[in-house]
Amino acid sequence: MISLQNVSKFYPPTQKGGKPVLAVDDFDAQIEAGEFVCIVGPSGCGKTTVLNMVAGFESVSQGDIVVNGVPVRKPGPDRAVVFQQPSLLPWMTVFDNIGFGLTLQEGRKTRSHDKVAKIIEIMGLKGFENHFPYQLSGGMQQRAAIARALITEPQMLLMDEPFGALDAQTRTDMQKFLLTIWDRLRPTVLFITHDVEEAIVLADRVIVMTPRPGRIAQVIDIGLGRPRNWDMVLSPEFLRYKKEVLHILRPPHSQTAG
Ligand SMILES: Nc1ncnc2c1ncn2[C@@H]1O[C@H](COP(=O)(O)OP(=O)(O)OP(=O)(O)O)[C@@H](O)[C@H]1O
Ligand SMILES: [Mg+2]
Incomplete structure (x- = not known):
């Protein structure tokens, strides 16, 4: 492959x-x-x-x-990429960062919303949806960056x-x-x-x-x-x-x- x-x-x-x-x-x-x-x-x-x-x-x-x-x-x-340093958009919330790729890809808001909520739960980021990256620990930021990479289910x-x-x-x-x-x-x-x-x-x-x-x-x-x-x-x-x-x-x- x-x-x-x-x-x-x-x-x-x-x-x-x-x-x-x-x-x-x-x-x-x-x-x-x-x-x-x-x-x-x-x-x-x-x-x-x-x-x-x-x-x-x-x-x-x-x-x-x-x-x-x-x-x-x-x-x-x-091909989704995860870098050594978490690469989140600083002006977007955790939720919007994670949903970003999906919105570009699908443009269907409701389905995207459910999907983002689900992966946030899996990643242990529940309760932090509306936080901005600077309000998270490094590990949480990286989990959010990985969530963003995974949410589109890349091959x-x-x-x-x-x-x-x-x-x-x-x-x-x-x-x-x-x-x-x-x-x-x-x-x-x-x-x-x-x-x-x-x-x-x-x-x-x-x-x-x-x-x-x-x-x-x-x-x-x-x-x-x-x-x-x-x-x-x-x-x-x-x-x-x-x-x-x-x-x-x-x-x-x-x-x-x-
Ligand atoms: N854009 C670039 N222009 C010129 N040389 C570069 C460029 N990027 C990397 N190099 C050189 O290519 C070599 C390999 O770099 P690379 O970043 O791929 O190594 P690496 O194995 O990832 O190292 P590290 O483990 O430190 O991250 C290095 O000698 C580096 O200086
Ligand atoms: Mg390197």
Whole structure:
């Protein structure tokens, strides 16, 4: 469903006469419909660039990205994006922020109203419908941003470190919540994270990238059962996956380099 075919990305030189920056190099991956794929990799390795190309925010320099058989040329309502920082419209209430995409899409007020009310309840934001973003905690804002992304029931959900700024407990709550939603709606998810445990807990497959220029170092199938149980992070099987991913990210000979 999302096919990245030998995709490379050069950014233009930042200085006159400078060299273009190769951010992503020959990235080749197929993501099936309904699959949950995480990308992990060191800072600056090109994760956001990959996501932005799938989203249609950035063009590819070489190769092709094909979604449902159609080459990606621009953003589309089939691909909802959640950014690391909650991206709500500050002048709109929680209710209006969440309903925004739906109004554009459907224009039918009553049906939209019920739908927004329902997802607000699911997201634990009931009672905060008329609050403005600045009146919410960071975690609540991010839940509202995720609600806004999910309400149109997009086929694809592209998430760039969406829980990066949250405390550990809120983060775990959000991971559980995301998996519940994913189980119910089965969108195809491309989820970027720095956090190896988060990637393993969530994903069917983890794509591990090399430092820049980002290539795929390895793809690891996560054979842990679903629904995922958070006690499993201490299980030998989980720790084996964690060790495997960390080993790729930080091979023994490079450990002194951090
Ligand atoms: N618009 C741009 N113009 C020029 N260079 C860019 C641009 N965006 C990103 N880069 C460069 O491309 C490389 C990859 O950046 P990218 O943001 O994709 O990395 P990342 O893996 O998401 O990093 P992080 O984990 O820190 O978010 C970096 O070297 C960055 O400096
Ligand atoms: Mg990034």
